[in-house]
Amino acid sequence: MGETVQLRERVIMHLDMDAFFASVEQRCNPRLRGRAIAVIGSAGRTVVTTASYEARRYGVKAGMNRYEAAMLCPRLIFVIGNNRKYIDTSIRILNILKDFSPTIEPYSIDEEFLEITGSELLFGPPQDTARVIKERIEREIGLTCSIGIAPNKLLAKLATHMEKPDGLVVLGRDDIPSILEKLPVGEVWGIGRRLTAHLKEMGVERCGQLGRYPVSRLRRRFGIVGERLSLMGRGIDESPVVPVGKEATAKSVGHSTTLPRDVSDRGVIRRHLLHLSEMVGRRARRYRIMGKRITLTVRYPDFYTFTRQKSLPLPTNDTDAILRASLSLLDKVRLRESVRLLGVSLAGLVTEYPQLPLFEEELRRERLLETMDAVNDRFGDFTLSWGTLLDRDGKAGVISPAWRPEGVKKVEVR
DNA sequence: TCTGGGGTCCTAGGACCC
DNA sequence: TCTGGGGTCCTAGGACCC
Numbered sequence: 001m002g003e004t005v006q007l008r009e010r011v012i013m014h015l016d017m018d019a020f021f022a023s024v025e026q027r028c029n030p031r032l033r034g035r036a037i038a039v040i041g042s043a044g045r046t047v048v049t050t051a052s053y054e055a056r057r058y059g060v061k062a063g064m065n066r067y068e069a070a071m072l073c074p075r076l077i078f079v080i081g082n083n084r085k086y087i088d089t090s091i092r093i094l095n096i097l098k099d100f101s102p103t104i105e106p107y108s109i110d111e112e113f114l115e116i117t118g119s120e121l122l123f124g125p126p127q128d129t130a131r132v133i134k135e136r137i138e139r140e141i142g143l144t145c146s147i148g149i150a151p152n153k154l155l156a157k158l159a160t161h162m163e164k165p166d167g168l169v170v171l172g173r174d175d176i177p178s179i180l181e182k183l184p185v186g187e188v189w190g191i192g193r194r195l196t197a198h199l200k201e202m203g204v205e206r207c208g209q210l211g212r213y214p215v216s217r218l219r220r221r222f223g224i225v226g227e228r229l230s231l232m233g234r235g236i237d238e239s240p241v242v243p244v245g246k247e248a249t250a251k252s253v254g255h256s257t258t259l260p261r262d263v264s265d266r267g268v269i270r271r272h273l274l275h276l277s278e279m280v281g282r283r284a285r286r287y288r289i290m291g292k293r294i295t296l297t298v299r300y301p302d303f304y305t306f307t308r309q310k311s312l313p314l315p316t317n318d319t320d321a322i323l324r325a326s327l328s329l330l331d332k333v334r335l336r337e338s339v340r341l342l343g344v345s346l347a348g349l350v351t352e353y354p355q356l357p358l359f360e361e362e363l364r365r366e367r368l369l370e371t372m373d374a375v376n377d378r379f380g381d382f383t384l385s386w387g388t389l390l391d392r393d394g395k396a397g398v399i400s401p402a403w404r405p406e407g408v409k410k411v412e413v414r
Numbered sequence: 415t416c417t418g419g420g421g422t423c424c425t426a427g428g429a430c431c432c
Numbered sequence: 433t434c435t436g437g438g439g440t441c442c443t444a445g446g447a448c449c450c
Contacts, residue, residue, distance in 0.1 A: 041418055192449080257418085258417095
C-alpha cells in the first residue's frame with residue numbers, strides 16, 4: 001500500500017467562520033445584530049478578540065486595546081467573550097462537517113481543513129459540496145463561513161481569505177501561477193511581519209519573486225525556513241490533513257496572565273505564581289501527563305519579556321513541585337522593575353505512568369490532589385484552594401472570579 | 415489607567431560524554 | 433605544540449499561528 005502512486009491531485013477544503021466570536025454573540029442576542037461589536041476578555045487589561053464586520057468598517061481589529069477601538073468607533077459595543085459558547089458551537093460545526101469527510105483537521109476553534117479528494121462520487125464537484133456545507137451551517141447554526149478549495153492546505157487557506165465574508169473560492173492548477181505572481185508575500189500562511197520585512201530588504205515583495213529567488217540564497221539567509229519560503233512562493237505544500245485522533249501529542253502546557261496592575265511586591269508575585277502553578281498542575285493531572293521542564297515567563301511594563309527555565313530530575317504534575325521550581329527561577333531574577341505578566345509552563349511531557357507511591361507522605365499528597373481536582377472539576381476553580389491563596393475573608397484572593405481557565409485549544413495526550 | 419492567552423518549531427552556544 | 437568530532441541535553445530567545 002505504501003507504494004501506491006498518487007494518481008489524483010488532492011482536493012483540500014479550508015473553512016473559516018466569519019468573525020466567529022462576534023457572530024456567535026450576535027446570533028445569541030438579536031439586539032447585537034447589525035451593530036458594531038467587539039468581543040473582549042473579562043480582565044481589565046484586555047484586547048479585542050474579534051470585531052464584527054460592522055465594527056471592522058471603522059478599522060476595529062483583533063488585537064487592539066479597547067480604548068483604541070472605542071476611539072475608532074464611538075458606538076462600539078463591547079461584549080465579554082464566553083468560551084463555552086464558542087466551544088459548543090465549534091463542536092456542532094464539526095458534527096456537520098463529519099457528514100462530508102472522514103478526514104477533518106480542526107485547525108483552531110473556527111477553522112477546519114477537510115480532505116475531500118475523491119468525494120465527487122458522493123457529493124458532486126467540490127464547489128457543490130462547499131455550497132451544501134455553507135447552507136447547512138447557516139441553517140442549523142445560524143452563522144456564515146468562508147470556504148477555499150485548492151490542491152493543498154496552503155493554497156486552500158489562501159483561497160478562503162480571497163473572499164470574505166460568506167465566500168467560496170475554488171483554485172485550480174491553472175489559476176495558481178497568476179495569483180501567486182501578484183500576491184504580497186505577507187499574505188501567505190507562515191510569512192509574518194518580520195519575514196515580510198526581511199524579504200522586502202532583499203527586494204522580494206510578491207510570491208512570484210519569492211518562488212524564482214535562488215533557494216541557496218534563501219537558505220543562507222533564513223536557514224531551514226528559507227527552503228520552506230521558496231516552496232511557499234511556488235504554492236507547494238505537501239502537508240497532510242491530520243484528522244482528530246492522529247494529532248501529535250502536546251509538547252507543553254502553560255498558563256500566563258497579565259496582572260490587573262503592575263506588581264513589584266514579591267509576595268503578590270508569589271501568590272500569582274501559586275495560582276498559575278495550580279492551573280498548570282491541574283490541567284496536567286487531568287490529562288495524566290507529567291513534565292520535567294518548567295518555564296517562568298516575566299513581562300515588564302515596557303513589554304520586554306523574558307523566560308527562565310529549569311529541568312527537574314523527574315517529571316511531575318504536582319502543583320507544589322511546579323510552584324517551587326517557579327519560585328526558584330524567580331529568585332534567580334533580579335527584577336529591574338515591576339511586573340506586568342507572569343507565566344508558568346510545563347514541557348518535556350511524558351504520559352503519567354502508573355506507579356505505587358513509595359512513601360506514605362506521597363500517597364497522602366496524591367489523595368489530597370485528587371480530591372481537590374475532583375471538587376474543582378465539579379464546582380469550578382478554587383472552590384477548594386491552597387491556604388496561601390486565601391485572603392482574610394476566606395475567599396480566593398488575587399484572581400478575579402471571572403477567571404476562565406478553559407483554553408480554546410484542548411490538550412489531548414495519549 | 416495602551417497593547418490577551420495558548421501554543422509550535424527553529425536556532426545557537428555551552429556543558430558534558432564517548 | 434595548536435588541539436577531533438559526533439551526539440545529546442540544557443537554556444534563552446525569536447518567529448509564527450489562531
